[in-house]
Amino acid sequence: MSINHYEILGVSPDSDFVQITAAWKRLLKKYHPDINQGDEDANEQTKLVNNAYSVLSDSKRRKKFDKELRRQAGQSKNQSSTLIVANSDRRQF
Numbered sequence: 001m002s003i004n005h006y007e008i009l010g011v012s013p014d015s016d017f018v019q020i021t022a023a024w025k026r027l028l029k030k031y032h033p034d035i036n037q038g039d040e041d042a043n044e045q046t047k048l049v050n051n052a053y054s055v056l057s058d059s060k061r062r063k064k065f066d067k068e069l070r071r072q073a074g075q076s077k078n079q080s081s082t083l084i085v086a087n088s089d090r091r092q093f
Contacts, residue, residue: 005055008051013066
């Protein structure tokens with residue numbers, strides 16, 4: 001998973017529904033196609049913002065996303081530890 005919905009909306013993982021909704025509305029106003037006519041980047045941002053909101057505002061989808069985020073964080077941490085051990089082993093030779 002390369003997309004972090006919390007980062008897209010600019011909220012923390014412990015944000016509640018009200019905070020998520022407020023961030024979504026703020027970003028929609030910023031990137032709305034009527035305000036940014038012809039701006040493909042703004043159009044793409046609107047899609048990302050709407051997708052992030054659709055995941056984080058649905059409790060079942062958010063739990064699934066959070067679980068996947070934690071799993072990836074654990075893998076990343078394990079990969080970093082392995083790299084550190086591998087590098088320290090190399091220094092001994």
